[in-house]
Amino acid sequence: MTFRKAIGKLHLWLGLASGLIVLIVSLSGAVFVFQDEIRDLTQPWRKVAVQARPMLPPSVLQATAAQAKPGFTPSWTTYNGSDRSTAVYLSKGEEVYYAFLNPYTGQLLKVQNLRSDFFTLVQYLHMYLLLPPAIGKWVVDVAVITFVVMLISGIVLWWPRNKAARKQRFSVKWDASPKRRNYDLHNVLGFYASAFALVLALTGLCISYEWLMTGVGALANGGRSIAAENAEPTVDTLLTARPARPVVDIAYTRMRQQSPQAEMLLIGPADNATAPVWCTAYGKALHYYHRDEYRFHPRTGQLLLVQPHASKSNGKKLADMNYDLHTGLILGFGGKVIAFVVSLVAASMPVTGVVLWWGRRHKAPRRRPALATA
Structure with missing residues (x-):
């Protein structure tokens, strides 16, 4: 068996094994890309009128949210921008809600x-195929890893052997037979989308596996690990003096002062005496790349860590960029369009591949030429 035939067999059987999962993951990813735009059109409570007064501190908004759902605990609070409502995360056991409030x-x-x-x-x-996370994550990750192997093997199979073949590999022959059109759709669209699809797949795996993101960051740093930048500060549990204001309000005020240009603020809960309060200031609303990170003492409100975006290494910046790369956000609305189209093409690959395989297995028998009679 030649090398090319071996690659073809690998491509075929991996595709048949993972095709359905790749189809579901790709289609759901395409839908999720425009979630913010669709939510803004269908959920009017996400927007508020800008007012010429300061926003209320998180403790006030959390108290209002807790009154709306008695028995639920408010935790993460997100200020989404000057013209957007503030969201407070409420939880009780496995029940979870978002309370949206006017921040003014x-x-x-x-x-x-x-x-x-x-x-x-x-x-x-x-992320999980609606299965229990421990099971669904494993199934999806295996399918995505398989998809990465298929992208690479697909390029090997697509690679033209000569100039004549090269001319045929970059366009779809729409006037050809249905089988030929399907063949071209599978190969040509797969080639054009392969680089972008590889980025989407690898960034998705980086979300699943922290060690992979750490390795990519170290690679971007020329071998220097980003583990030190990800280290959390130690909380001195002997410090118990309570400040006059709630710790979440201290964190909110401090971030406003040190990151005045930030449009979106995320403030973590201060309900764990041994873990710092995790807070982030994002440069642009609904974008997650440009971020200043802060950590505060959960009892005293003491500032334990400041990590501005400008001071981060290239590897850490790449790690911060990962979600925006995965969704196309890094290039704005145009990037989302690219991610949407690439996701649709990725979803089409299992379909056109199965049709191609089925057609080859069920070829119409060739008619033998009639024998000339004497």
Whole structure:
């Protein structure tokens, strides 16, 4: 068996084994790409009028959210921008809600059940196939790794052997037979989308595996690990003096002072005496790359760590960029369009591949030429 035939067999059987999962993951990813735009069109409580007064501190908004859902604990609070509502995460056991409030007035705008939210379900379908996370994550990750191998093997199979073949590999012959069109769609679209699809697949694996993201960051740093930059500060549990204001309000004020240009602020809960309060200031609303990171003492509000975006290594910046790369956000709306189209092409690959395989297995028998009679 030649090397090319061996690659073809590998490509075929890996595709048949993972095709359905790749189809589901790709389609759900395409839907999820435009979640913010669709939410803004269908969920009016996400937007508020800009007012000429400061926003309320998180403790006030959290108290209002807790009153809306008695028995639920408020935790993560996100200020999404000057013209957007603030979201407070509420939880009780496995029940989770988002309370959306006007950050200027404290008015409760909406309490949303995340377990029944459409895009939350799409996200879980994309990440876990709606299976228990421990099982679904493993199944999806194996399928994505298989997809990466298929992309590489597909390029090997696509690679033209001569000039004549090269001319035929870059365009779809729309006026050809259905079988030929399907063949061209599988090969030509797969080639054009392969580089972008590889980025989407690898960034998805980096979300799943921290060690992989750490390795990519070290590679971007020329071998220097980013582990030190990811290290969390130690909390001195002997410090118990309570400040006059809630710790989350101290964190909010400090971030506003040190990151005045930040449009979006994420403030973690201060309910763990041994872990720092995890807070982040993002340069642009609904974008996650440019970020200044802060850590505060959960009891005293003491600032334990400041990590501005400008001071981070290239590897750490690449790690921060990973989600925006995965969704196309890094290039704005145009990048989302690219991610959407590439996801659709990736979803089409198992379909056109199966049709191609089925057609080869069920070829119409060739008619033998009639024998000339004497």
